[in-house]
Amino acid sequence: MDNxxxxxxxxGELKEVIVSPSDMLVDVLRDKLNLTGTKKGCGKGExxxxxxxxxxEAVNSCLVPAMKAMDAEVETIEGIGSPERLxxxxxxxxxxxxxxxxxxxPGMIMSSKALLDxxxxxxxxxxxxxxxxxxCRCTGYVKxxxxxxxxxxxxxxxx
Amino acid sequence: MLKDYLLPESTTKVVSLLDNCNGQARIIAGGTxxxxxxxxxxxxxxxxxxxxxxxxxxxISLEDGIIKIGAAVTHNQVAKSDLIREKAPALAxxxxxxxxxxxxxxxxxxxxxxxxxxxxxxxVALVALGASADIVSSGGNITVPVEKMYAxxxxxxxxxxxxxxxxxxxPAALANEGSAFxxxxxxxxxxxxxxxxxxxxxxxxxxxxxxxxxxxxxxxxPVRATAGEDILxxxxxxxxxxxxxxxxxxxxxxPRSSALRGSKEYRTGVLPALVxxxxxxxxxxxxxxxx
Numbered sequence: 001m002d003n004x005x006x007x008x009x010x011x012g013e014l015k016e017v018i019v020s021p022s023d024m025l026v027d028v029l030r031d032k033l034n035l036t037g038t039k040k041g042c043g044k045g046e047x048x049x050x051x052x053x054x055x056x057e058a059v060n061s062c063l064v065p066a067m068k069a070m071d072a073e074v075e076t077i078e079g080i081g082s083p084e085r086l087x088x089x090x091x092x093x094x095x096x097x098x099x100x101x102x103x104x105x106p107g108m109i110m111s112s113k114a115l116l117d118x119x120x121x122x123x124x125x126x127x128x129x130x131x132x133x134x135x136c137r138c139t140g141y142v143k144x145x146x147x148x149x150x151x152x153x154x155x156x157x158x159x
Numbered sequence: 160m161l162k163d164y165l166l167p168e169s170t171t172k173v174v175s176l177l178d179n180c181n182g183q184a185r186i187i188a189g190g191t192x193x194x195x196x197x198x199x200x201x202x203x204x205x206x207x208x209x210x211x212x213x214x215x216x217x218x219i220s221l222e223d224g225i226i227k228i229g230a231a232v233t234h235n236q237v238a239k240s241d242l243i244r245e246k247a248p249a250l251a252x253x254x255x256x257x258x259x260x261x262x263x264x265x266x267x268x269x270x271x272x273x274x275x276x277x278x279x280x281x282x283v284a285l286v287a288l289g290a291s292a293d294i295v296s297s298g299g300n301i302t303v304p305v306e307k308m309y310a311x312x313x314x315x316x317x318x319x320x321x322x323x324x325x326x327x328x329x330p331a332a333l334a335n336e337g338s339a340f341x342x343x344x345x346x347x348x349x350x351x352x353x354x355x356x357x358x359x360x361x362x363x364x365x366x367x368x369x370x371x372x373x374x375x376x377x378x379x380x381p382v383r384a385t386a387g388e389d390i391l392x393x394x395x396x397x398x399x400x401x402x403x404x405x406x407x408x409x410x411x412x413x414p415r416s417s418a419l420r421g422s423k424e425y426r427t428g429v430l431p432a433l434v435x436x437x438x439x440x441x442x443x444x445x446x447x448x449x450x
Contacts, residue, residue: 021206045191045262060262065190067164070166111261130260132349133349
């Protein structure tokens with residue numbers, strides 16, 4: 001196995017990490033860079049728990065070979081806010097009870113952030129499309145949709 | 160066992176890499192299908208050649224009335240393209256139906272065709288649009304109609320260890336033409352199609368000049384409903400005739416009973432309604448552009 005050096009921007013910081021050609025991005029993030037906020041659910045692109053933003057687009061990091069991230073800009077849940085200064089989506093997910101067990105939440109938030117970054121004022125239809133690849137098995141989608149819509153209001157004032 | 164992952168920046172380089180690796184390397188675009196097949200052992204390769212950063216393959220273009228979609232263009236790029244929505248609505252709709260939003264951000268339309276699943280949404284639309292694919296290799300360049308790219312269930316005529324599909328291309332709809340895509344599914348997202356139908360129509364003086372009807376999964380690949388097409392060709396547009404063509408279309412469909420897609424009886428029963436709906440929608444599109 002010929003290891004490679006992957007260089008990419010992760011949450012705004014340049015990173016270099018040794019990867020194998022068969023590594024998936026989700027495993028590099030979690031196991032090599034210790035960013036375990038990104039969850040690995042199905043590993044087959046069906047649940048969306050591993051969603052990260054790569055070059056502005058929401059993707060399933062379990063189906064992205066690590067090498068595809070070469071020179072790319074990757075954002076994960078760890079990079080979008082801090083405990084002192086939460087991202088609007090993190091605030092509204094908590095305020096509106098859009099979290100139950102929390103396993104889907106990082107993916108839900110990253111899919112929603114990719115949407116709001118492009119379209120700060122989406123309608124229900126756009127929100128539903130954006131999170132259509134994210135499965136929640138606890139709370140259902142109503143509160144999540146409400147939280148994303150509420151965050152869109154804060155987006156305009158905060159940005 | 161995968162030993163290498165390459166990121167070439169031109170198609171020429173891809174062809175020479177494929178040649179040098181002599182069958183031990185394979186093309187990867189979005190990878191959303193391939194990366195499931197590799198660990199399952201359905202596909203084995205020593206080297207992946209990633210084409211997703213080749214600039215010339217990342218474009219949707221319109222030149223001399225021909226729309227070209229490069230091999231690195233994702234489903235979402237197609238689904239959201241104003242050009243495709245206006246000139247090939249069947250394809251925009253099909254591309255917007257594949258997988259989930261995240262899958263559509265990674266997976267490519269050309270990859271959908273090369274993966275050759277019986278109900279590949281964009282392949283069904285591309286057949287209706289009369290599309291063909293440009294395939295390059297060290298042995299020479301060929302152009303093949305998408306309709307002829309299926310070699311069996313899940314089998315493409317394209318050998319991704321030796322050939323690269325650079326684009327799919329088709330004529331942009333003229334003012335008197337329209338296309339539509341209809342899909343029956345168990346839920347609105349991340350669901351395989353139980354049935355999908357794409358049609359393209361050309362109207363002239365209130366009559367069908369020509370029609371292409373394509374249906375799936377009712378055979379190994381997208382299936383043309385030529386009997387239905389024959390009924391419509393040259394005939395005056397009417398709901399009765401559309402229904403007659405839709406009934407004739409079913410005779411060329413051979414759906415299997417499947418836990419995932421529904422019983423043969425159910426799908427045979429509902430298929431004519433889908434064909435009729437697609438035809439009506441394509442006719443409406445052809446007339447709308449006329450305004």
